[in-house]
Amino acid sequence: MTADGDPLRRLAAFTPARIALGRVGASLPTREVLSFALAHAQARDAVHAPLDAAAMAGQIQALGLPTVQVWSAAASRGEYLRRPDLGRRLSAPSAEDLARLKHPACDLAIVVADGLSSAAIHLQAGPFLAAFKRHVQARSLRLAPVVIAQMGRVALGDEIGALLNARAAAILIGERPGLSSPDSLGAYLTVNPSPGRTDAERNCISNIRPEGLSHERAAFKLDWLVGEALRRGITGVGLKDESDLVLLVPPGPRTALTDDS
Amino acid sequence: MPYRHQVGATTWTFRDLKDLLAKATPIRSGDHLAGIAAASAEQSVAARMCLAELPLKTFLNEAVVPYEADEVTRLIVDTHDAGAFAAIAHLTVGDFRDFLLSDDCDARVLEGIAGGVTPEMAAAVSKLMRNQDLILVASRRRVVTRFRNTIGEPGVMAVRLQPNHPADDLAGIAAATLDGLLYGCGDAVIGVNPASDSIPVLARISDLLDKLIARYRIPTQSCVLTHVTTTIDLIEQGVPVDLVFQSVAGTEKANASFGVTLAHLREGMEAARALKRGTVGDNVMYFETGQGTALSAGAHHGVDQQTCEARAYAVCRAFEPLLVNTVVGFIGPEYLYDGKQIIRAGLEDHFCGKLLGLPIGCDVCYTNHAEADQDDMDTLLTLLATAGVNYVIGVPGADDVMLNYQSTSFHDALYVRDLLGLKPAPEFATWLQDIGITGGDGRLLKPGGAHPLLRFAREVSA
DSSP states (O other): OOGGGOTTGGGGGGOSSOOOOOOBTTBOOHHHHHHHHHHHHHHHHHHTOOOOHHHHHHHHHTTTOOEEEEEBSOOSHHHHHHOHHHHTSBOHHHHHHHHHTOOOOEEEEEEEEOTTOHHHIIIIIHHHHHHHHHHHHHHTOOBOOEEEEESOOTTHHHHHHHHTTEEEEEEEEEOOOOSSOTTOEEEEEEESOOTTOOGGGEEEEEEESTTSBOHHHHHHHHHHHHHHHHHHSOOSTTSOOOGGGGOSSOOOOOSTTTTOO | OOEEEEETTEEEEESSHHHHHHHHSOOOHHHHHTTOSOSSHHHHHHHHHHHHTSBTTHHHHOOSSOGGGOHHHHHHHHTOOHHHHTTTTTOBHHHHHHHHHSTTOOHHHHHHHGGGOOHHHHHHHHHTOOHHHHHHHHHTOOOOEESSSEEOOTTBOEEEEOOOOTTOOHHHHHHHHHHHHHTTOOSSEEEEOOSOOOHHHHHHHHHHHHHHHHHTTOSOOEEEOOOHHHHHHHHHTTOOOOOEEEEOOSSHHHHHHTTOOHHHHHHHHHHHHHTOOOSSOOOOEEEEEOTTHHHHTTOOTTOOHHHHHHHHHHHHHTTOOSEEEEETTSSOTTTSOBHHHHHHHHHHHHHHHHHTTOOEEEEOOBOTTSBOOHHHHHHHHHHHHHTTOSEEEEBGGGEETTTTEEOOBHHHHHHHHHHHTOBOOHHHHHHHHHTTSBOTTSOBOOOOTTOHHHHHHHHHHO
16 A cells, blocks of 8 residues: 555645555555655754854844843753753853843743754744733733743743742743654743742643644733733642633634544 | 672772662663763673672662652552562572573563562662563563453553644544554554643543544543643543553652652542443553653652662552553653663663563654664664563654654554564454454455545544
8 A cells, every 4th residue: 555545645634743654564665764764864953953042132122022142051062962950050151140130020031942942943932922922911011031041941941030030930942853843832831930940830831833833822821821820829730721711712623523423 | 888899909889779770770871960870881890790799688678769758669668578579588689680581480480579579679680681681581571451451461562552733633633543543553542642731622632532432442542641630630520531641750759840649649540440431451540651750850869760760660550550651762862862772771661660560561762862763763662572562652653743752653563563473452453353454364454445434534534
């Protein structure tokens, strides 16, 4: 059976997953083996690309949001990949820079960090922030300057949030690239951010990109979580994402499957 | 208490039991990251020589994580079966390796000692074993579990069908599920990792899988892999839940970083069992683990990552799970750097799981920032299948478009079942024949236009 003869081929439109590939005996047809190898090669290359912090600062400032640039304690991309602990804390000069701002108390610190995909930041961070800014205005949130962090991991947002005197920290970070999605953005929210917070104390929104969770939907979710986090003083496993309940017309699941019984 | 070993003119000293275990571990990046790895190749072998002479009883007297500070240690100590241990109580760690490899050590013997083996003993003996030893001993042990089918019997290798979608789109999840079923996958579980942790979204996915399984009378189970407390919420809201999932680790503090305690797991197990949805058994728990988890949570207590992983298995076995799998290469190169380290870790995890009596499978996988590729996965998959792994993962084209990593594919499962003559779970194999996916010889048929699952597919795409 070849892919052309695969009866599931029409269903491939419903998912970016690699379905209906066909088979030769038990194995993949040659074109699928090569197509996979190409995607893997591209993802490998994406992991090692550096963040264009200057371009990001320009994009974010164009939204009317001031920016600050910082570096984690990792000295090189290679060290960053092997030593995630260094990516979770600021370099000493960057920590001093933020402390020196003596930023007054605010509601939310937004951090933009490369994580494992600079491409995700280059492509998604600007449009996401444009969508999120409308919620910030509607909620009259007091924002810290947007911090652009090089070689940063998720927990870096907590140290930055604490230094900026913020009630909550949201870090937008490049997720580890998949074969079909080298440019997927994640957003993590921590209330009362400080170094040492655990993953269980954070809420996560993942797969933010046009083919996954749209910028508009993701901004809506983050706004809902920020609102609840500030109102109730909790994030993480104690705060379930129920933002879908308040959407009047939830986009999404087709009904053909569930109405067939 | 320090341990010493002399090699030639050099006397090597190891500060305590956990230092000895860490230094004896085959090289991996996570132990270097933790600053506990051997400083030289010779030190590592000296540690193994020292470990080989250590009586197994030592592990009953010296905890690597203090009893008072850690509920996982308390679980291990308080549930230790002294009767089962009696058969191996006289052995050193080195003798234990020889015992396990001897011709007399068959399935019955391995089953008999399981309750007497602590995770630390399992980890210790694995450090003295080569890959072939890990494969050979594990291959002798079968652990059979049941919910709507029977998983783990000799000659059976099941597959978890993992039809994830980046936006939890129901048609997308259904499309990938049908694709997998048509390749004979899905007998371990049809298990979705949702992108969302929103209750309504999780309920819709659970309903979809429930309808599919009920409509086609598929002898398998579904699972939406979310936090145990969320699954309990779903059960309370009347959502059809077959299995309760949770990621677990080998220390109380690491589990706390997941927001989970042993009490949560018990509550989840009891809630799912009360639903009585299993038809041939009531193994209702599904756990995932992985080396490096405790360290990534800053909760390893100076214990090497492989020993921490074995301790997670003590957590799992307390809850009579249907399925447990290590997600071996998911965590990244800072813990398992390359294909060689991932392959070794996968074999260790499977061996330790089987020795402790777990129905263990493996997510044979890697990420794009690790030094690994499909060739490494082929190697590990083939080795684990020869070792008798309970199940592996089936992701369309090996590319998980939600979790952004590469696992094994439906084709990979087909390859290894073909190569080694392995069958799906018996009830599921019968269903595959009855519904016309496989023929009388168990091999895949070419689907025809009248295939019932394809009718379903046509409705989805309508």
